């Protein structure tokens with residue numbers, strides 16, 4: 001197949017300009033990416049001079065779709081306790097949306113309980129948000145839970161293998177005890193108050209819960225209440241992690 005050239009007519013923007021805007025480097029660097037055959041548009045190898053319609057064309061670099069729509073933003077927030085994960089709270093409590101820029105409007109990806117602290121993504125990219133939060137091909141999330149008492153090996157095993165909750169048994173989880181009374185729990189599902197309910201079910205109610213990782217995204221230096229934009233490579237890694245895996249390509253958890 002011949003390389004994709006020119007787009008249709010003279011509409012759209014030059015590919016190197018679009019790639020530069022979303023952070024792949026200078027236009028010159030982006031031209032080199034294209035010349036090196038690392039960029040595809042709608043599945044076809046792109047060549048220099050290619051124009052794209054950002055609303056319509058699928059741009060991939062090294063096989064990873066690139067969010068090229070102007071105006072898409074991705075924030076990583078370190079949510080403090082007491083802030084609710086909604087756009088507006090009838091009770092007047094502060095919301096996560098109050099902690100990030102008002103424009104463009106963004107929404108939280110999934111939710112953390114009001115008492116839970118830690119990492120939360122906010123974006124106006126509905127497609128990526130849906131993929132990240134999807135229960136079957138979404139990304140895993142890691143939590144540190146300070147719990148009551150000292151969980152015995154049997155409790156850790158139950159958490160790992162799955163515990164019966166009132167909405168069904170939990171899927172296998174990764175669980176370790178990095179220090180006394182603290183559990184590191186990685187789950188893939190996103191049921192309501194899941195970690196708290198799991199810990200309670202094995203006799204160790206949670207005192208404090210902090211989300212420390214969302215798929216490939218973590219940040220130990222972001223202070224509570226602070227946010228930062230995701231880097232372009234974080235957006236790429238996240239979209240790679242959230243893509244549905246083919247059954248043959250699915251990694252064991």
Ligand code: URA
Pocket residue numbers: 111112113114116192193194195196197209
């Ligand atoms: N699990 C919980 O119990 N609460 C959260 O906020 C997130 C996961």
